[in-house]
Amino acid sequence: MADKYSIINGQFYKISEATVLITDLAVQRGYGIFDFFVTVNGEPVFKDDHLDRFFNSAAIMRLTPVPTRVELTKLIYGLIEKNNMPDSGIRITLTGGYSADGYSIAKPNLLITQNAFVYNKESFHKGINLVTYNYQRQLPQVKTIDYLQAIYLQPYIKEHKADDVLYHNEGEIRECPRGNFFLVTKDNEIITQAENVLAGVTRKKILSFEEFNAKAKSVRLEEIDNAKEAFVTSTTKFVLPVLNINGKKIGNGQPGEITTKLFEKLYDLRMNRKAS
Amino acid sequence: MADKYSIINGQFYKISEATVLITDLAVQRGYGIFDFFVTVNGEPVFKDDHLDRFFNSAAIMRLTPVPTRVELTKLIYGLIEKNNMPDSGIRITLTGGYSADGYSIAKPNLLITQNAFVYNKESFHKGINLVTYNYQRQLPQVKTIDYLQAIYLQPYIKEHKADDVLYHNEGEIRECPRGNFFLVTKDNEIITQAENVLAGVTRKKILSFEEFNAKAKSVRLEEIDNAKEAFVTSTTKFVLPVLNINGKKIGNGQPGEITTKLFEKLYDLRMNRKAS
Numbered sequence A, B: 001m002a003d004k005y006s007i008i009n010g011q012f013y014k015i016s017e018a019t020v021l022i023t024d025l026a027v028q029r030g031y032g033i034f035d036f037f038v039t040v041n042g043e044p045v046f047k048d049d050h051l052d053r054f055f056n057s058a059a060i061m062r063l064t065p066v067p068t069r070v071e072l073t074k075l076i077y078g079l080i081e082k083n084n085m086p087d088s089g090i091r092i093t094l095t096g097g098y099s100a101d102g103y104s105i106a107k108p109n110l111l112i113t114q115n116a117f118v119y120n121k122e123s124f125h126k127g128i129n130l131v132t133y134n135y136q137r138q139l140p141q142v143k144t145i146d147y148l149q150a151i152y153l154q155p156y157i158k159e160h161k162a163d164d165v166l167y168h169n170e171g172e173i174r175e176c177p178r179g180n181f182f183l184v185t186k187d188n189e190i191i192t193q194a195e196n197v198l199a200g201v202t203r204k205k206i207l208s209f210e211e212f213n214a215k216a217k218s219v220r221l222e223e224i225d226n227a228k229e230a231f232v233t234s235t236t237k238f239v240l241p242v243l244n245i246n247g248k249k250i251g252n253g254q255p256g257e258i259t260t261k262l263f264e265k266l267y268d269l270r271m272n273r274k275a276s
Helices: A025-029 A047-060 A069-083 A122-126 A148-152 A154-159 A201-208 A257-271 B025-029 B047-060 B069-083 B122-126 B148-152 B154-159 B201-208 B257-271
Strands: A005-008 A011-014 A019-021 A032-040 A088-095 A110-116 A128-134 A164-169 A179-184 A190-193 A214-217 A229-234 A238-245 B005-008 B011-014 B019-021 B032-040 B088-095 B110-116 B128-134 B164-169 B179-184 B190-193 B214-217 B229-234 B238-245
Touching (some): A025 A088, A025 B025, A025 B148, A047 A069, A047 A201, A069 A110, A088 B025, A148 A154, A179 A201, A201 A257, B005 B069, B032 B047, B032 B257, B047 B069, B069 B088, B069 B110, B154 B164, B201 B229, B201 B257
Parallel strands (some): B128 B164, B190 B214
Antiparallel strands (some): A005 A011, A032 A088, A179 A229, B005 B011, B005 B110, B032 B088, B088 B110, B179 B190
């Protein structure tokens, strides 16, 4: 692919020339937040939900000033046009800025990058396997750039023949590093952890579907044993069936009925833009 | 001060022009490690301890290739000479590199920066106040670039009229964000947490002083109440008396006798280079 453009503080840069000074607090102290959404036919999907979360993350981490919603929206559409890339993933990052003392928050740097992305339904049918790990994300309500543990755990995931890790905190289920986790109980209740997880946009949509009985509550590891279905949600994963956890099949080891219905509903909503 | 030089992957850059691409895994995912030491009269203090830890952190985080010890030492002396700055703090950072997919570890970027630093004994006499907070650093044995929680907590520290935060994990004392924590008991035992803290170089020296009775063991918050003295150690703090924790005086609220003796021993060792 040709060298794509990114945006740093309002200016276009080819990605091969898009840089920040090494004094940035992201490089020095891992301090920054981001959000990520996809575009379909040149339109950001669930844009307002993502921008709401972006501004909320920035506020909690005291990253200021931030661009206005109008400015940010203009930059996003400008980048889609510049790259001529209607189907993509767009990441908006806000770093801690060029810190004079390497510790204090400075004026944030706003980075916007775009990559080609088209959802492939095959991934739904393939599903994934998970392995559990005892870990609580710090500042879980914020979409920070901190993925130290997740990247560190890649060999652990491979050793356990899994595709990703499912975090729990002393048995209390949390989330995957890049997706929320759901179970479907024997009573067809769809449940996901209520506390100390990222407020995923796909998770929020599923909790809002009136025809489904989805609830955020406390969910423990033991509940996996009796679950009929399990799935992970995220912007790139949509609704992704979990077929196996810690080497044990979920249900019959195939994408479940409710998972499939949820997927179809969400797919329709996102790809056919029946709602924003 | 004039624009200092830094080193990126073996090349000198003025710090105002020292950059990394925004695809670096430090910017994207907060993935990187570092070490930090001071130089006195152009000589790195406890260099081998810091380089040992640097290489250990890199290995645990699977950052490879790393420069050899000889190459790294040459770069460090080269930077001291280029900046003509014999008394300084030098930071060596190794990032996750320019990741193609924004998640997988790539060839690390090696960043070396230097700042003027001269220890001021006044800071010893002034001491500091701490406020406690329930938090366990992730991957505590590794000197990662993750300081999200520490920077996030700055307003909490100010609200509590403290200078820094002391982390504990459900009552088990850990460390400060940038320094190890010690107590002196009524029996003149010098104790510091054994587990799940950074292996500080100053901490290691203190534990090695034969004429002092210093031990690494489990230490709980309740033990602060009966302590005669408390102090924090780090490369820039040396031995720094803690006068007050959560608004309660330690001992008589002045630097204690054993803390002072330890400080003098360490000061002598570091500033007068009686040992390396």
